[in-house]
Amino acid sequence: MDEMTWLDYLPVLGQGAWVTVQLTVWSTLFGALLAFAAGLGKLARNAAVRGLSVAYIEIFRGTSLLVQLFWLYFALPLVGQAIGINLRLPPVTAGILALSLNIGAYGAEVVRGAVQAVTRQQYEAARALNFTPRQTLFRIALPQAIPEMMPPFDNLAIQNLKDTALVSLISLADLAMRAEQLRNYTQDSTTIYTLVLLMYFGMALVLTAFMRGLSSMVGRWRPAQR
Amino acid sequence: MTDPIIRFDKVAKRFGDISVLDGLDFTVSRGEKVTIIGPSGSGKSTILRILMTLEDISDGTVWVDGEPLWHEKAGDGTLKPASEAxxxxxxxxxxMVFQSFNLFPHMTVLRNITEAPVQVLGLSKPEAKDRAMGLLDMVGLSDHAEKYPHQMSGGQQQRVAIARALAMRPDILLFDEPTSALDPELVGEVQEVIRKLAYEHDLTMLLVTHEMRFAREISDRVCFIDKGSVHEEGAPEDLFTAPQQPRTQEFLRAVLDG
Structure with missing residues (x-):
């Protein structure tokens, strides 16, 4: 067999990187939805909604992502078997689900904090103008809170990108998995892991640039860089 | 006093152990311009905040336009706590016009004024815009409709806040120290707008302020509040020149000699 050079690694690593990108994008999107649902749920007046949100946030922040992943992939099917439902998830689904649930729990605290940081004066002005609580949330509070969420969301998205490496442990062929396969085959650890490092870093840069753009879009009403 | 639009009937307000209003009786007639003065912590702002439903009451009844504000009549005619509806x-x-303006920072001046008329009153956008532009003209800010609040001075922001409150066509307008947060050179432009409102509109106005000269100029009546109840009240020329109560005399001496 011919000697492989770093150029030969790229197509294999590229395939893995594409899986990583997809995992990141989907789990960040679903995670953001969960973050808003649970973050606003925690502020809801309805005690059941509040309790459910708190339970979700605490469970998924308080346990390790790896265990959540294994539980969804390995344990859930057995639970399903016991009650006669097929709960076997394809690795991609289990991976995206675990990542979303995990990042959503952290994001929920960001959403809650940003909404609570909107000043009392704003809520009072909204009340004086007779906005309903729902209108106040969606028209007054959230538009001011969302720009505040962007820097922590950027952090979470990058955290999420890096966490996707864990899904290789449930046999998903992401960037980390491909790197491991190549390394087993060629033993060229230095080159492979340097490339992988650079690829993760590149993806993180793109992600941050995207979040910057999003941030200036949702905050275009704000005074120039404070 | 004819046709009271506001009536406080033995109203108490307590925050924990602290009593802010203590058996307050207080009445405002329709169209009357009343200024409330008094030392800080005397409960002046609390009166406005109770009227705007930003604070509830601990005891007593507040009547607005013939109806209880914090209560509604139950089937048997007794009063029960008011529902959100x-x-x-x-x-x-x-x-209400707030001390710190409280404009919505993410909305242009025009949106600040049209948002509630559209969302709460159900006006069409063109109707709301017409109304807003008329009010902006009145407060002298027609050219600033597309600006954001942070691009304006405090005086301009407060004038927008007055326009925003007027766009809802209230019967009663509450001013909670509207010029206290302003730099001295910006106080005049806001007072000018309030003065015009006081002279030209039949709006009922209730003003809390520390600007005694301004109070004297625009008020039909001045109320001196101390320790949560009306200590002395009267026409501005009487109260400011010949206060009867020692406490009022002392307060006026302190603020006027300042």
Missing amino acids: HLHKMRGKLG
Whole structure:
């Protein structure tokens, strides 16, 4: 067999990187939805909604992502078997689900904090103008809170990108998995892991640039860089 | 006094152990311009905040336009605590101008003024815009409709806030120290707008301020509040020149000699 050079690694690593990108994008999107649902749920007046949100946030922040992943992939099917439902998830689904649930729990605290940081004066002005609580949330509070969420969301998205490496442990062929396969085959650890490092870093840069753009879009009403 | 639009009937307000209003009786007639003065912590702002439903009451009854504000009549004629629906209905009669303006920073000046008329009153956008532009003209800011609040001075922001409150066509307009947060050179432009409102509109106005000269100029009546109840009240020329109560004399001496 011919000697492989770093150029030969790229197509294999590229395939893995594409899986990583997809995992990141989907789990960040679903995670953001969960973050808003649970973050606003925690502020809801309805005690059941509040309790459910708190339970979700605490469970998924308080346990390790790896265990959540294994539980969804390995344990859930057995639970399903016991009650006669097929709960076997394809690795991609289990991976995206675990990542979303995990990042959503952290994001929920960001959403809650940003909404609570909107000043009392704003809520009072909204009340004086007779906005309903729902209108106040969606028209007054959230538009001011969302720009505040962007820097922590950027952090979470990058955290999420890096966490996707864990899904290789449930046999998903992401960037980390491909790197491991190549390394087993060629033993060229230095080159492979340097490339992988650079690829993760590149993806993180793109992600941050995207979040910057999003941030200036949702905050275009704000005074120039404070 | 004919046709009271606001009546406080033995109203108490306590925050924990601290009593802010203590058996307050206080009445404002329709169209009357009343200024409330008094030392800080005397409960002046609390009166406005109770009317705007930003604070509830601990005891007594507040009547606005013939209806209880914080209560509604139960089937048997007794008063029970107001529902949110009742408060929503009653709030429509009132508007408030805050010390710190409280404009919505993410909306242009025009949106600040049109948002509630469109969303709460159900006006069409063109109607709301017409109304807003008329009010901006009145406060002298027609050219600033597309600006954001942070691009304006405090005086301009407060004038927008007055326009925003007026856009809801309230019967009663509450001013909570409207010039206290302003740099001295910006006080005049805001007072000018309030003065014009006081002279030209039949709006009922209730003003809390520390600007005694301004109070004297625009008020039909001045109320001196101390320790949560009306200590002395009267026409501005009487209260400011010949206060009867020692406490009033002392307060006026302190603020006027300042």
